[in-house]
Amino acid sequence: MKLDEITTNIRLRSPWEAVDLGFAMVQHNIRWIFSAWALLFGGFALIIWVTLPEDYQTYTPLILWWFKPLYDRVLLHIFSHQLFNQRLSTTDIFSAIPKLILHTGLLSALTFRRFSFSRGFNLPIWQLEQLRGKPRLERQNLLHLQAHSQAIWLTIACLHLESVVIFSLYLLIIMLDPSDGSWNYILSAFTQTFDTETQYWGSLLYLVLYTLTVLVIEPLYVAASFSLYLNRRTQLEAWDIELAFRNLGTRLSPLARTPLALLLAACLLIGLPGMAPTPSWASERLPPEDASAQIAEVMQREELAGMRTRMQWVPRSSDKETHDDKPKELAASWQLLFANFTKSLLWIALIVLLILGFVYRQRILTLLKPAHRKAAPPAPPDxxxxxxxxxxxxxxxxxxxxxxxxxxxxxxxxxxxxxxxxxxxxxxxxxxxxxxxxxxxxxxxxxxxxxxxxxxxxxxxxxxxxxxxxxxxxxxxxxxxxxxxxxxxxxxxx
Structure with a gap:
Protein backbone atom coordinates (compact mmCIF):
# COMPACT_ATOMS: atom_id res chain seq x y z
CA MET A 1 0.00 0.00 0.00
CA LYS A 2 1.45 3.36 -1.07
CA LEU A 3 0.58 5.57 1.87
CA ASP A 4 2.31 8.61 0.39
CA GLU A 5 -0.30 8.68 -2.42
CA ILE A 6 -3.33 8.88 -0.12
CA THR A 7 -5.39 11.97 -0.88
CA THR A 8 -7.03 12.09 2.57
CA ASN A 9 -5.41 13.60 5.64
CA ILE A 10 -4.53 10.49 7.68
CA ARG A 11 -4.59 11.05 11.44
CA LEU A 12 -6.21 9.55 14.49
CA ARG A 13 -9.87 10.49 14.70
CA SER A 14 -12.81 9.58 16.87
CA PRO A 15 -15.20 7.08 15.24
CA TRP A 16 -17.91 9.66 14.56
CA GLU A 17 -15.32 12.06 13.18
CA ALA A 18 -14.26 9.28 10.82
CA VAL A 19 -17.90 8.89 9.74
CA ASP A 20 -18.02 12.59 8.97
CA LEU A 21 -14.84 12.19 6.92
CA GLY A 22 -16.59 9.51 4.85
CA PHE A 23 -19.44 11.92 4.11
CA ALA A 24 -16.89 14.54 3.06
CA MET A 25 -15.26 12.00 0.71
CA VAL A 26 -18.58 11.55 -1.09
CA GLN A 27 -19.11 15.29 -1.33
CA HIS A 28 -15.60 15.82 -2.72
CA ASN A 29 -15.77 13.01 -5.30
CA ILE A 30 -19.46 13.14 -6.22
CA ARG A 31 -18.89 14.07 -9.87
CA TRP A 32 -16.68 10.98 -10.41
CA ILE A 33 -19.04 8.70 -8.49
CA PHE A 34 -22.57 9.61 -9.38
CA SER A 35 -22.59 9.01 -13.14
CA ALA A 36 -21.40 5.39 -12.98
CA TRP A 37 -23.31 4.71 -9.75
CA ALA A 38 -26.60 6.05 -11.15
CA LEU A 39 -26.15 4.10 -14.38
CA LEU A 40 -25.45 0.87 -12.45
CA PHE A 41 -28.25 1.09 -9.89
CA GLY A 42 -30.83 2.65 -12.20
CA GLY A 43 -30.15 0.08 -14.90
CA PHE A 44 -30.42 -2.77 -12.41
CA ALA A 45 -33.76 -1.42 -11.13
CA LEU A 46 -35.08 -1.05 -14.67
CA ILE A 47 -34.04 -4.60 -15.63
CA ILE A 48 -35.79 -6.10 -12.60
CA TRP A 49 -38.95 -4.07 -13.23
CA VAL A 50 -39.13 -5.13 -16.87
CA THR A 51 -38.31 -8.81 -16.36
CA LEU A 52 -40.65 -9.45 -13.43
CA PRO A 53 -44.27 -10.44 -14.21
CA GLU A 54 -46.79 -7.69 -13.67
CA ASP A 55 -48.23 -9.38 -10.57
CA TYR A 56 -44.80 -9.37 -8.89
CA GLN A 57 -43.52 -5.92 -9.88
CA THR A 58 -44.54 -4.62 -6.47
CA TYR A 59 -41.61 -6.57 -4.96
CA THR A 60 -38.96 -4.82 -7.08
CA PRO A 61 -37.85 -2.48 -4.21
CA LEU A 62 -37.48 -5.52 -1.94
CA ILE A 63 -35.17 -7.19 -4.51
CA LEU A 64 -33.14 -3.99 -4.86
CA TRP A 65 -32.77 -3.81 -1.08
CA TRP A 66 -31.64 -7.44 -0.86
CA PHE A 67 -28.88 -6.92 -3.45
CA LYS A 68 -27.33 -3.98 -1.62
CA PRO A 69 -24.13 -5.97 -0.83
CA LEU A 70 -23.46 -6.11 -4.58
CA TYR A 71 -23.73 -2.32 -4.98
CA ASP A 72 -21.61 -1.80 -1.86
CA ARG A 73 -18.76 -3.73 -3.45
CA VAL A 74 -18.86 -1.56 -6.55
CA LEU A 75 -18.92 1.63 -4.46
CA LEU A 76 -16.05 0.42 -2.28
CA HIS A 77 -14.07 -0.36 -5.43
CA ILE A 78 -14.56 3.25 -6.53
CA PHE A 79 -13.70 4.77 -3.12
CA SER A 80 -10.62 2.60 -2.58
CA HIS A 81 -9.13 3.75 -5.91
CA GLN A 82 -10.05 7.39 -5.40
CA LEU A 83 -8.37 7.28 -2.00
CA PHE A 84 -5.06 6.83 -3.87
CA ASN A 85 -5.93 9.47 -6.48
CA GLN A 86 -6.95 6.93 -9.15
CA ARG A 87 -9.94 8.16 -11.12
CA LEU A 88 -11.81 5.21 -12.62
CA SER A 89 -13.84 5.61 -15.77
CA THR A 90 -17.29 4.12 -16.17
CA THR A 91 -15.81 1.40 -18.38
CA ASP A 92 -13.26 0.45 -15.73
CA ILE A 93 -15.97 0.25 -13.06
CA PHE A 94 -18.23 -2.02 -15.11
CA SER A 95 -15.27 -4.17 -16.16
CA ALA A 96 -14.45 -4.86 -12.50
CA ILE A 97 -17.97 -6.12 -11.64
CA PRO A 98 -17.33 -9.81 -12.57
CA LYS A 99 -14.28 -9.90 -10.30
CA LEU A 100 -16.23 -8.22 -7.50
CA ILE A 101 -18.95 -10.85 -7.82
CA LEU A 102 -16.61 -13.86 -7.74
CA HIS A 103 -13.82 -12.92 -5.33
CA THR A 104 -15.36 -10.80 -2.56
CA GLY A 105 -17.57 -13.25 -0.64
CA LEU A 106 -20.77 -11.98 -2.28
CA LEU A 107 -22.62 -15.30 -1.90
CA SER A 108 -22.38 -15.30 1.89
CA ALA A 109 -23.20 -11.59 1.98
CA LEU A 110 -26.46 -12.26 0.11
CA THR A 111 -27.48 -15.25 2.27
CA PHE A 112 -26.71 -15.82 5.94
CA ARG A 113 -24.66 -12.61 6.39
CA ARG A 114 -27.28 -10.40 4.72
CA PHE A 115 -28.72 -9.15 8.01
CA SER A 116 -25.37 -8.23 9.57
CA PHE A 117 -25.50 -4.67 10.88
CA SER A 118 -21.73 -4.27 10.45
CA ARG A 119 -21.55 -5.48 6.84
CA GLY A 120 -20.16 -2.16 5.60
CA PHE A 121 -17.38 -2.21 8.21
CA ASN A 122 -16.48 -5.85 7.42
CA LEU A 123 -16.58 -5.42 3.65
CA PRO A 124 -12.95 -4.14 3.23
CA ILE A 125 -11.69 -7.30 4.94
CA TRP A 126 -13.32 -9.43 2.24
CA GLN A 127 -12.67 -7.17 -0.73
CA LEU A 128 -9.43 -5.27 -0.06
CA GLU A 129 -7.53 -7.60 2.25
CA GLN A 130 -8.85 -10.76 0.53
CA LEU A 131 -8.87 -12.74 3.79
CA ARG A 132 -10.84 -15.95 4.26
CA GLY A 133 -11.40 -18.53 6.95
CA LYS A 134 -9.65 -18.22 10.30
CA PRO A 135 -7.35 -15.29 9.29
CA ARG A 136 -10.42 -13.30 8.27
CA LEU A 137 -12.19 -14.08 11.55
CA GLU A 138 -9.14 -13.09 13.61
CA ARG A 139 -8.73 -9.88 11.63
CA GLN A 140 -12.41 -9.06 12.00
CA ASN A 141 -12.33 -9.64 15.77
CA LEU A 142 -9.31 -7.35 16.03
CA LEU A 143 -11.01 -4.57 14.10
CA HIS A 144 -14.22 -5.01 16.10
CA LEU A 145 -12.49 -4.19 19.39
CA GLN A 146 -13.15 -0.53 18.59
CA ALA A 147 -15.60 1.26 16.28
CA HIS A 148 -17.84 -1.83 15.94
CA SER A 149 -20.75 -0.27 17.80
CA GLN A 150 -20.42 2.90 15.71
CA ALA A 151 -20.56 0.77 12.54
CA ILE A 152 -23.79 -0.88 13.74
CA TRP A 153 -25.40 2.45 14.63
CA LEU A 154 -24.32 3.83 11.26
CA THR A 155 -26.25 1.03 9.52
CA ILE A 156 -29.33 1.64 11.66
CA ALA A 157 -29.14 5.39 11.08
CA CYS A 158 -28.89 4.99 7.30
CA LEU A 159 -31.87 2.59 7.25
CA HIS A 160 -33.97 5.13 9.14
CA LEU A 161 -32.66 7.92 6.94
CA GLU A 162 -33.94 6.07 3.87
CA SER A 163 -37.39 5.85 5.43
CA VAL A 164 -37.33 9.56 6.28
CA VAL A 165 -36.33 10.52 2.72
CA ILE A 166 -39.05 8.34 1.15
CA PHE A 167 -41.65 9.72 3.55
CA SER A 168 -40.50 13.28 2.78
CA LEU A 169 -40.78 12.69 -0.98
CA TYR A 170 -44.31 11.31 -0.57
CA LEU A 171 -45.20 14.31 1.59
CA LEU A 172 -43.78 16.66 -1.03
CA ILE A 173 -45.95 15.03 -3.71
CA ILE A 174 -49.04 15.39 -1.50
CA MET A 175 -48.25 19.05 -0.85
CA LEU A 176 -47.77 19.82 -4.55
CA ASP A 177 -50.81 17.87 -5.71
CA PRO A 178 -53.74 20.30 -6.09
CA SER A 179 -56.24 17.45 -5.90
CA ASP A 180 -56.65 14.76 -3.26
CA GLY A 181 -55.63 11.96 -5.60
CA SER A 182 -52.23 11.31 -4.01
CA TRP A 183 -53.60 11.28 -0.49
CA ASN A 184 -56.46 8.97 -1.46
CA TYR A 185 -54.00 6.59 -3.13
CA ILE A 186 -51.81 6.42 -0.02
CA LEU A 187 -54.83 5.67 2.14
CA SER A 188 -56.13 3.04 -0.27
CA ALA A 189 -52.70 1.33 -0.33
CA PHE A 190 -53.45 -0.06 3.14
CA THR A 191 -56.86 -1.43 2.15
CA GLN A 192 -56.11 -2.37 -1.48
CA THR A 193 -59.26 -0.75 -2.78
CA PHE A 194 -57.68 0.59 -5.98
CA ASP A 195 -57.83 -0.99 -9.41
CA THR A 196 -54.99 -2.72 -11.30
CA GLU A 197 -53.89 0.34 -13.26
CA THR A 198 -53.70 2.51 -10.14
CA GLN A 199 -51.70 -0.19 -8.37
CA TYR A 200 -49.28 -0.36 -11.32
CA TRP A 201 -48.56 3.37 -11.33
CA GLY A 202 -48.37 3.46 -7.53
CA SER A 203 -45.78 0.66 -7.52
CA LEU A 204 -43.81 2.44 -10.23
CA LEU A 205 -43.87 5.68 -8.23
CA TYR A 206 -42.59 3.93 -5.11
CA LEU A 207 -39.84 2.26 -7.15
CA VAL A 208 -38.70 5.65 -8.50
CA LEU A 209 -38.69 7.22 -5.02
CA TYR A 210 -36.84 4.26 -3.51
CA THR A 211 -34.28 4.31 -6.32
CA LEU A 212 -33.61 8.03 -5.79
CA THR A 213 -33.26 7.46 -2.05
CA VAL A 214 -30.73 4.64 -2.39
CA LEU A 215 -28.79 6.63 -4.99
CA VAL A 216 -28.22 9.30 -2.34
CA ILE A 217 -27.89 7.30 0.89
CA GLU A 218 -25.91 4.21 -0.12
CA PRO A 219 -22.69 6.04 -1.22
CA LEU A 220 -22.73 7.87 2.12
CA TYR A 221 -23.09 4.60 4.01
CA VAL A 222 -20.28 2.81 2.15
CA ALA A 223 -17.90 5.80 2.36
CA ALA A 224 -18.55 6.26 6.10
CA SER A 225 -18.01 2.55 6.78
CA PHE A 226 -14.80 2.62 4.72
CA SER A 227 -13.61 5.67 6.66
CA LEU A 228 -14.27 3.84 9.94
CA TYR A 229 -12.19 0.95 8.63
CA LEU A 230 -9.33 3.28 7.62
CA ASN A 231 -9.39 4.99 11.01
CA ARG A 232 -9.16 1.61 12.75
CA ARG A 233 -6.23 0.62 10.51
CA THR A 234 -4.56 3.90 11.43
CA GLN A 235 -4.93 3.05 15.12
CA LEU A 236 -3.50 -0.43 14.69
CA GLU A 237 -0.70 0.24 12.21
CA ALA A 238 0.20 3.86 13.05
CA TRP A 239 -0.24 5.13 9.52
CA ASP A 240 -0.09 8.73 10.72
CA ILE A 241 3.34 8.21 12.33
CA GLU A 242 4.66 6.44 9.24
CA LEU A 243 3.48 9.25 7.01
CA ALA A 244 5.03 11.84 9.36
CA PHE A 245 8.43 10.12 9.17
CA ARG A 246 8.16 9.83 5.40
CA ASN A 247 7.41 13.54 5.10
CA LEU A 248 10.29 14.34 7.44
CA GLY A 249 12.63 12.20 5.37
CA THR A 250 11.44 13.89 2.21
CA ARG A 251 12.16 17.34 3.65
CA LEU A 252 15.63 16.41 4.99
CA SER A 253 16.89 14.46 1.98
CA PRO A 254 17.91 17.62 0.02
CA LEU A 255 19.71 18.97 3.07
CA ALA A 256 21.81 15.82 3.41
CA ARG A 257 23.41 16.47 0.03
CA THR A 258 24.56 20.05 0.75
CA PRO A 259 28.32 20.95 1.37
CA LEU A 260 27.46 22.19 4.87
CA ALA A 261 26.23 18.76 5.85
CA LEU A 262 29.40 17.14 4.44
CA LEU A 263 31.64 19.59 6.38
CA LEU A 264 29.74 18.90 9.62
CA ALA A 265 30.14 15.16 9.13
CA ALA A 266 33.92 15.58 8.54
CA CYS A 267 34.31 17.63 11.73
CA LEU A 268 32.54 15.00 13.73
CA LEU A 269 34.81 12.27 12.34
CA ILE A 270 37.96 14.27 13.12
CA GLY A 271 36.96 15.17 16.67
CA LEU A 272 35.57 11.78 17.54
CA PRO A 273 38.92 10.10 18.49
CA GLY A 274 39.87 12.92 20.93
CA MET A 275 36.66 12.93 22.79
CA ALA A 276 36.79 11.83 26.42
CA PRO A 277 35.03 8.63 27.24
CA THR A 278 31.62 9.08 28.73
CA PRO A 279 31.27 7.51 32.13
CA SER A 280 28.93 4.56 32.18
CA TRP A 281 26.57 4.82 35.09
CA ALA A 282 25.35 1.36 34.42
CA SER A 283 28.77 -0.08 35.33
CA GLU A 284 28.65 1.47 38.81
CA ARG A 285 26.37 -1.03 40.51
CA LEU A 286 25.47 -0.38 44.14
CA PRO A 287 25.12 -3.12 46.71
CA PRO A 288 21.51 -3.96 47.63
CA GLU A 289 21.87 -2.35 51.08
CA ASP A 290 23.14 0.98 49.66
CA ALA A 291 20.48 0.92 46.94
CA SER A 292 17.73 0.43 49.54
CA ALA A 293 19.12 3.29 51.60
CA GLN A 294 19.21 5.63 48.59
CA ILE A 295 15.64 4.63 47.62
CA ALA A 296 14.43 5.31 51.18
CA GLU A 297 16.21 8.69 51.15
CA VAL A 298 14.62 9.65 47.86
CA MET A 299 11.17 8.61 49.05
CA GLN A 300 11.50 10.90 52.06
CA ARG A 301 11.47 13.98 49.85
CA GLU A 302 8.53 16.32 50.16
CA GLU A 303 7.21 15.81 46.62
CA LEU A 304 7.16 12.02 47.18
CA ALA A 305 6.02 11.95 50.81
CA GLY A 306 2.29 12.16 50.09
CA MET A 307 0.36 8.90 50.40
CA ARG A 308 -3.13 8.07 49.31
CA THR A 309 -5.27 5.08 50.17
CA ARG A 310 -7.73 3.79 47.61
CA MET A 311 -10.12 0.87 47.95
CA GLN A 312 -11.01 -1.27 44.96
CA TRP A 313 -13.13 -4.34 44.45
CA VAL A 314 -11.12 -7.25 43.04
CA PRO A 315 -12.12 -10.88 42.40
CA ARG A 316 -11.50 -13.16 45.34
CA SER A 317 -8.58 -15.44 44.57
CA SER A 318 -8.66 -19.04 45.64
CA ASP A 319 -5.84 -20.35 47.83
CA LYS A 320 -5.89 -23.66 46.00
CA GLU A 321 -4.19 -23.50 42.67
CA THR A 322 -5.92 -25.47 39.98
CA HIS A 323 -3.54 -26.90 37.44
CA ASP A 324 -6.25 -28.28 35.15
CA ASP A 325 -8.21 -25.53 33.36
CA LYS A 326 -9.97 -27.85 30.91
CA PRO A 327 -13.30 -27.83 32.83
CA LYS A 328 -13.30 -24.01 32.78
CA GLU A 329 -12.49 -23.92 29.07
CA LEU A 330 -15.22 -26.49 28.38
CA ALA A 331 -17.77 -24.46 30.37
CA ALA A 332 -16.77 -21.28 28.53
CA SER A 333 -17.15 -23.08 25.20
CA TRP A 334 -20.62 -24.30 26.10
CA GLN A 335 -21.61 -20.79 27.20
CA LEU A 336 -20.38 -19.33 23.92
CA LEU A 337 -22.21 -22.03 21.96
CA PHE A 338 -25.44 -21.39 23.86
CA ALA A 339 -25.11 -17.63 23.36
CA ASN A 340 -24.57 -18.00 19.61
CA PHE A 341 -27.46 -20.46 19.33
CA THR A 342 -29.79 -18.12 21.22
CA LYS A 343 -28.69 -15.19 19.09
CA SER A 344 -29.40 -17.16 15.93
CA LEU A 345 -32.85 -18.13 17.18
CA LEU A 346 -33.66 -14.51 17.98
CA TRP A 347 -32.60 -13.40 14.49
CA ILE A 348 -34.67 -16.17 12.89
CA ALA A 349 -37.68 -15.22 15.03
CA LEU A 350 -37.29 -11.57 14.02
CA ILE A 351 -37.14 -12.47 10.32
CA VAL A 352 -40.18 -14.74 10.63
CA LEU A 353 -42.12 -12.01 12.45
CA LEU A 354 -41.26 -9.48 9.75
CA ILE A 355 -42.40 -11.86 7.01
CA LEU A 356 -45.62 -12.71 8.85
CA GLY A 357 -46.24 -9.03 9.50
CA PHE A 358 -45.89 -8.30 5.78
CA VAL A 359 -48.12 -11.21 4.74
CA TYR A 360 -50.86 -10.48 7.27
CA ARG A 361 -50.59 -6.70 7.19
CA GLN A 362 -54.26 -6.34 6.25
CA ARG A 363 -55.43 -8.17 9.37
CA ILE A 364 -52.99 -6.28 11.57
CA LEU A 365 -54.14 -2.93 10.22
CA THR A 366 -57.73 -4.01 10.77
CA LEU A 367 -56.98 -4.89 14.38
CA LEU A 368 -55.19 -1.59 14.92
CA LYS A 369 -58.17 0.45 13.72
CA PRO A 370 -60.05 2.08 16.59
CA ALA A 371 -63.08 0.11 17.58
CA HIS A 372 -66.27 1.81 16.49
CA ARG A 373 -69.14 1.63 18.86
CA LYS A 374 -72.03 -0.26 17.41
CA ALA A 375 -75.04 1.91 16.95
CA ALA A 376 -78.08 0.95 18.94
CA PRO A 377 -80.44 -1.23 16.89
CA PRO A 378 -83.49 0.61 15.59
CA ALA A 379 -86.73 0.13 17.42
CA PRO A 380 -88.82 -2.72 15.98
CA PRO A 381 -91.77 -1.55 13.89
CA ASP A 382 -95.32 -1.71 15.24
Missing part, protein backbone atom coordinates in the same frame (compact mmCIF):
# COMPACT_ATOMS: atom_id res chain seq x y z
CA UNK A 383 -97.07 -1.97 11.86
CA UNK A 384 -95.94 -4.19 8.95
CA UNK A 385 -98.00 -4.77 5.78
CA UNK A 386 -100.82 -2.91 7.50
CA UNK A 387 -100.86 -5.43 10.36
CA UNK A 388 -100.35 -4.63 14.04
CA UNK A 389 -97.48 -6.79 15.37
CA UNK A 390 -97.15 -5.31 18.85
CA UNK A 391 -97.07 -8.03 21.55
CA UNK A 392 -99.96 -6.47 23.45
CA UNK A 393 -102.17 -6.71 20.36
CA UNK A 394 -101.70 -10.49 20.15
CA UNK A 395 -103.20 -13.21 22.36
CA UNK A 396 -101.01 -15.23 24.69
CA UNK A 397 -101.57 -18.50 22.82
CA UNK A 398 -101.35 -17.47 19.17
CA UNK A 399 -101.48 -21.01 17.78
CA UNK A 400 -104.70 -21.96 19.67
CA UNK A 401 -106.39 -18.68 18.76
CA UNK A 402 -105.48 -19.15 15.10
CA UNK A 403 -106.83 -22.75 15.13
CA UNK A 404 -110.16 -21.58 16.56
CA UNK A 405 -110.48 -18.88 13.90
CA UNK A 406 -109.67 -21.40 11.15
CA UNK A 407 -112.22 -23.89 12.43
CA UNK A 408 -114.80 -21.06 12.65
CA UNK A 409 -114.32 -20.39 8.94
CA UNK A 410 -112.38 -17.13 9.41
CA UNK A 411 -109.49 -18.33 7.26
CA UNK A 412 -107.89 -14.95 6.44
CA UNK A 413 -108.03 -13.81 10.08
CA UNK A 414 -106.49 -17.10 11.25
CA UNK A 415 -103.52 -16.93 8.86
CA UNK A 416 -103.11 -13.19 9.50
CA UNK A 417 -102.87 -13.83 13.24
CA UNK A 418 -100.37 -16.64 12.67
CA UNK A 419 -98.17 -14.48 10.38
CA UNK A 420 -98.38 -11.50 12.77
CA UNK A 421 -97.11 -13.73 15.56
CA UNK A 422 -94.19 -14.82 13.38
CA UNK A 423 -93.29 -11.20 12.56
CA UNK A 424 -93.52 -10.22 16.24
CA UNK A 425 -91.17 -13.08 17.17
CA UNK A 426 -88.65 -12.06 14.48
CA UNK A 427 -88.57 -8.36 15.32
CA UNK A 428 -88.77 -8.55 19.14
CA UNK A 429 -86.97 -11.76 20.10
CA UNK A 430 -84.66 -12.57 17.18
CA UNK A 431 -83.67 -8.88 16.64
CA UNK A 432 -84.16 -9.09 12.88
CA UNK A 433 -84.07 -5.57 11.41
CA UNK A 434 -87.28 -5.64 9.37
CA UNK A 435 -88.39 -2.42 7.70
CA UNK A 436 -91.58 -1.30 5.98
CA UNK A 437 -89.90 -1.51 2.58
CA UNK A 438 -89.09 -5.23 2.93
CA UNK A 439 -91.19 -7.84 1.22
CA UNK A 440 -92.04 -11.29 2.47
CA UNK A 441 -89.12 -12.69 0.46
CA UNK A 442 -86.74 -10.14 2.00
CA UNK A 443 -87.92 -11.14 5.46
CA UNK A 444 -87.17 -14.79 4.73
CA UNK A 445 -83.61 -13.89 3.66
CA UNK A 446 -83.06 -11.72 6.75
CA UNK A 447 -84.40 -14.43 9.06
CA UNK A 448 -82.29 -17.26 7.61
CA UNK A 449 -79.11 -16.58 9.70
CA UNK A 450 -81.14 -16.40 12.93
CA UNK A 451 -83.30 -19.55 12.69
CA UNK A 452 -82.60 -23.25 12.68
CA UNK A 453 -83.84 -25.53 9.88
CA UNK A 454 -87.15 -26.53 11.57
CA UNK A 455 -88.19 -22.98 12.44
CA UNK A 456 -87.09 -21.73 9.03
CA UNK A 457 -89.20 -24.41 7.31
CA UNK A 458 -92.23 -23.42 9.45
CA UNK A 459 -91.76 -19.72 8.60
CA UNK A 460 -91.58 -20.50 4.87
CA UNK A 461 -94.76 -22.55 5.07
CA UNK A 462 -96.63 -19.81 6.96
CA UNK A 463 -95.39 -17.17 4.50
CA UNK A 464 -96.52 -19.28 1.53
CA UNK A 465 -100.09 -19.88 2.81
CA UNK A 466 -100.40 -16.24 3.89
CA UNK A 467 -99.36 -14.99 0.43
CA UNK A 468 -101.80 -17.44 -1.16
CA UNK A 469 -104.80 -16.14 0.81
CA UNK A 470 -103.72 -12.47 0.96
CA UNK A 471 -102.70 -11.91 -2.67
CA UNK A 472 -104.20 -14.80 -4.67
CA UNK A 473 -107.39 -14.86 -2.55
CA UNK A 474 -107.35 -18.65 -2.48
CA UNK A 475 -108.01 -20.57 0.71
CA UNK A 476 -105.26 -23.15 1.27
CA UNK A 477 -106.15 -26.75 1.96
CA UNK A 478 -106.57 -27.91 5.52
CA UNK A 479 -103.70 -30.36 5.04
CA UNK A 480 -101.38 -27.39 4.52
CA UNK A 481 -102.64 -25.24 7.36
CA UNK A 482 -103.56 -27.56 10.23
CA UNK A 483 -99.95 -28.79 10.86
CA UNK A 484 -98.84 -25.16 11.21
CA UNK A 485 -101.03 -24.73 14.30
CA UNK A 486 -99.24 -27.58 16.09
CA UNK A 487 -95.80 -25.88 16.10
CA UNK A 488 -94.66 -23.11 18.44
CA UNK A 489 -92.44 -20.59 16.65
CA UNK A 490 -90.18 -20.46 19.72
CA UNK A 491 -89.00 -23.93 18.69
CA UNK A 492 -91.11 -26.17 20.93
CA UNK A 493 -93.99 -28.38 19.80
CA UNK A 494 -97.34 -26.88 20.80
Missing amino acids: ILFGMDIRPESLPDDIASASRRLWEAGQHREALSLLYRGALMQLTRHEQVAVQDSHTEGDILQLAHPHLDSARMAWLKAVTRVWQEIAYAHRVPADAQVIPLFGFDFAGKPA
